[in-house]
Amino acid sequence: MSQSVASPKPFVVASGKSGSAGDAIFAAAAKISGVFVLVLLGAIIVSLFIGGWPSFRAFGLRFLTEADWDPVQNVFGAGVPVYGTLITSVLAIIMAVPLAFGIAFYLTELAPIWFRRPVGTAIELLAAVPSIIYGMWGFFMIVPLMSQYVQPTLIDALGDLPLIGGLFQGPPFGTGIFTAALILAVMILPFIAATMRDVFQTVPPVFKESAYGLGCTTWEVMRSIVIPYTRVSVVGGIMLGLGRALGETMAVTFVIGNTNRLSTSLFGPGNTIASIVALEFPESQSGSLKLSSLLALGFILFVISFIVLAISRTLLRPAGAKS
């Protein structure tokens, strides 16, 4: 106590000198940093658009739908990579969401308490593995597995069916759209599972206890209490996974087969925006129409993922406010 009586005096003198000026400088620095982030995003959009402008001008809106990508004729269209990006991402979501839901359900309701943290951490570590590792693992491990076992089986079983049979035809290369979607599913699985787990945990225990008290089973509590309560945030988590899948580059580049033809079969090779940019960029001359087309593809990818991520964020915000 006696010490604290003496200390305020020099402190007040010091703050009298540096206080207001220091405050103004620090506040300004903080604000400038904040504005810098806005400028950064703006600069990314503008630089991609400017870079892609020659291509947009040369091909107009047809650029989006044109399926030709012919560097020899100098004709470029975004049709195949845009299709590949959307189809692989959507397939990945279809595969990842049920698994992620199961994991989140297990981690919040079923697993023994002491087991939740290690398993949760292990699933989160899956998200930390660099994407190039997924690419190598997919290329050297999953692709042979697909070409020898999975794809021949699926082609035999489903290839002759009417309507959907066409999706499962063609030679079993192992690489292709389906394999890329599978690897993407593994990569986004931890993001969706972790988000779902976090939002499931925001449900007030008294709601669940009331339902258990009425005699509901664990699944009925999940279906009738937890899911309706967290529905919006769950969709937000899925959109977050979709946003991740859309821009994933290295993993996809290794396994998608990299051709610029539109393939009707899911086992056929294809391309995504990210993979075509990664592959063709080194072969593009600075200032060429090809480089401009790649930057235009980047701009399209940015717009798509911005929309998806913005939706995800808007849906997830209520959960953040609640917790």
Add this chain to the structure above:
Amino acid sequence: MSATAADAMMAGPKRNAKVADALSRSRQRTNRIIKALCVTATGIGLVFLFAILATLLWLGFAGLGLSVFTESTKPPGSHGGLLNAIIGSLIQTAIGTAIGTPIGIMVGTYLSEYAVGTKLGDAVRFVSDVLLSAPSILIGLFVYQVLVNPFDGFSGIAGGIALAVIVIPIVVRTTEDMLRLIPVALREAAVALGAPKWKSIVMVCYPAARDGIATGVLLAVARIAGETAPLLFTSLGNLNWSLNLGRPMASLPVTIYQYAGSAFDDWVQLAWVGALLITFGVLALNILARFVLRPRA
């Protein structure tokens, strides 16, 4: 009122004991099936993780030797190592962290201490969240457009700056979250002692949030250490020994990318060694980050 309701509930199952039994059995069965499916789903998730780690250990350890750390990348067949790639990765990751961390902390401070409830603050938070998940290849294209194309080409410094753009939103998020956890009483105590706002932030809030912010930085380092796509267009990769920041610079992920796709067995082998190093490095950082955070969480 409640008595009649209870009677009605009692009456239901009694009147139709068989139906009630069957209903109960089917509900229990559904419950058991779904539980089993969830356990399976978790098992599949874990199998993926262990399959990847096992592959890396199995194929990576075979090529692990001292020469990996003492030799630079060399032409196929001449027993090269990964030294230049490892050093290049360390340099670019250090540059990215050194540039990104202070900016990220300042933005996080702004969001938590200055911009609560303001429109500008909401916009910055929104944009930062979008950047957090934005495709990293686009950040590479952006830096190419801004720093590589107009100036003298690919360089290590451009790679570091691309990585810094990835670091910023990660640090922003953790800094803001951690600063918000600090009790108002702590700030009030600082203000009551006559401290100006910036001093209460720097000398009271930062130390209190230190562990959390350190976690964010560790996670950011782990993230950029494995990034490949943004480096393809910025530092390009370099198969020769070079520490010149103004020249193309090797990095572990880009070298792995070049080697894994090659037709030479010893290069593919080295790619697996690199993959092993980088994955276990990144996972170790992640686990370390979790332990740093643990006492406060």
